[in-house]
Amino acid sequence: MKCIAIIPARWESTRFKGKVLADINGKPMIQHVWERVKRAHAIDDVIVAVDKEKVHKAVTGFGGKAVYTSPEQPSGSDRLAEVVNSLDADIIVNIQADEPLVHPLMVDELAQVFEYEKNIQMATIIKRIHRKEDILNPNVVKVVVDRKGFALYFSRSPVPYVCGDRDDGDGEITPESEDISGRYFKHIGLYSYTKDFLFTYTNLPKSTLEAEERLEQLRVLEHGYKIKTIETRYETIGVDVPEDLELVRSILSSEEGGI
Numbered sequence: 001m002k003c004i005a006i007i008p009a010r011w012e013s014t015r016f017k018g019k020v021l022a023d024i025n026g027k028p029m030i031q032h033v034w035e036r037v038k039r040a041h042a043i044d045d046v047i048v049a050v051d052k053e054k055v056h057k058a059v060t061g062f063g064g065k066a067v068y069t070s071p072e073q074p075s076g077s078d079r080l081a082e083v084v085n086s087l088d089a090d091i092i093v094n095i096q097a098d099e100p101l102v103h104p105l106m107v108d109e110l111a112q113v114f115e116y117e118k119n120i121q122m123a124t125i126i127k128r129i130h131r132k133e134d135i136l137n138p139n140v141v142k143v144v145v146d147r148k149g150f151a152l153y154f155s156r157s158p159v160p161y162v163c164g165d166r167d168d169g170d171g172e173i174t175p176e177s178e179d180i181s182g183r184y185f186k187h188i189g190l191y192s193y194t195k196d197f198l199f200t201y202t203n204l205p206k207s208t209l210e211a212e213e214r215l216e217q218l219r220v221l222e223h224g225y226k227i228k229t230i231e232t233r234y235e236t237i238g239v240d241v242p243e244d245l246e247l248v249r250s251i252l253s254s255e256e257g258g259i
Contacts, residue, residue, distance in 0.1 A: 001090035003111040003192075005043045006083055007033055008069075008076040009059070009097040011052040015241050020097045021058055022245055025252050029239060030055070031062045032100035032252070040107035043093065049079045075216055077191075081202045084195060090114075092198050094191040096238065100248055102190065103234040110192035113230060121197035122220060123228040124151070127235065129184040139240060141187040141215060143229065151227040154187055154215050185229075188236055191217075197225075 009020040009030050021028040030048065037046050048059045051071040059066035069079040076094065084092055093110050095102060106125055113123045126143050134140045138156040146152055153159060162183055193201065207222035209215075220227055237248055 001114060002044050002088060003042055003091040003093060004084065004087060004089040005037050005040070005046045005093040005095055005107060005111075006049055006080050007037065007046070007095045007097050008049045008079045009051075009055050010071075010076070010079070011050075011055055012071075016239070019239055019242075020055055022239070022242075024100055024245060025249055027062075028058050029100050030059060030097055031064075033095060033097055033102060034059070034062070034064045036100075036102050036104055037095055037107055039104040040111070041104075042108045042111035044089075047083060048097075049083050051079075075202075077198065077216065078202050081198055084198065087195075089195055092193050092195055094193070096189050098239040099188075099190070099236050100239065101236045101251060103232070103236070106188070106190060106232055106234060106236075109230050109232070110190060113192065113228060114194065117228055120228045121194050121225065122201070123192045123230060124217070125188040125190045125232050126185040126229045127188060127232050129186050134186060135184055141189075143185050143187045145185065145229050149229050149231075151217075151221065151229050153221065154213065154217055156213055156215070158184070160184075185231070187217075188232070189238070201225075 011018055013019050020030045024032055034046060048064050048066045049069045050056045050066050051069055056066045067083050069082045073079045073082060080092060080094055091111055091114055093107060110123055129135055135158045141154055141156060142159050143154050144152045144159050201220060204219050204223050207219045209218040209222050237244060239245060239248060
């Protein structure tokens with residue numbers, strides 16, 4: 001199967017405008033993402049979907065392939081659909097432009113899952129949470145999965161609700177709660193789809209849960225489709241606000257010999 005990775009790199013961002021070109025150790029953030037995705041073995045091509053000339057110029061400047069998409073597209077998946085409409089591809093991998101620590105093996109797993117899971121249409125990455133602060137953080141999306149690894153629900157709230165002593169009703173999760181290692185998973189916003197399902201997905205009406213949680217992937221579940229989850233051991237840090245850059249810079253500086 002032919003697999004193409006697409007990185008939607010939108011200039012506008014509510015909390016951090018222009019973050020795709022934010023400098024991280026001498027390179028724009030989008031270049032770090034592109035370079036890591038290029039190291040994945042299961043990807044046949046990498047395309048950056050842009051909506052501003054300055055981003056297009058930056059991508060072509062470091063040797064990447066950039067394609068313009070309409071700035072009016074309502075979501076990243078809609079930008080993907082615009083790009084892949086005329087492409088010869090079987091599997092599309094959606095990489096977030098604000099994930100400069102994405103590991104190539106994550107990308108490979110997203111592409112290769114369709115080879116051994118014959119009936120799936122969409123997949124994503126999850127990781128076990130080991131910090132209580134992440135459970136309470138609404139910017140860290142939590143996911144509950146079934147026994148076969150399919151997502152049951154995504155939420156910004158702490159799910160599942162883990163009860164303490166049921167007799168006295170003490171079930172609230174706080175930073176001082178007992179060890180929670182392995183009970184919670186966070187969602188890492190990387191996806192893969194069959195090309196056909198990507199168009200099905202983007203044509204689905206916006207769902208109630210999607211609007212309430214502000215999580216686009218809930219549209220898939222609410223309309224009765226399944227999302228396969230793949231657990232990773234690699235940590236990522238999404239750059240949501242300028243303050244996130246310092247931590248990413250520190251991690252990249254400490255990496256010896258690359259990834």
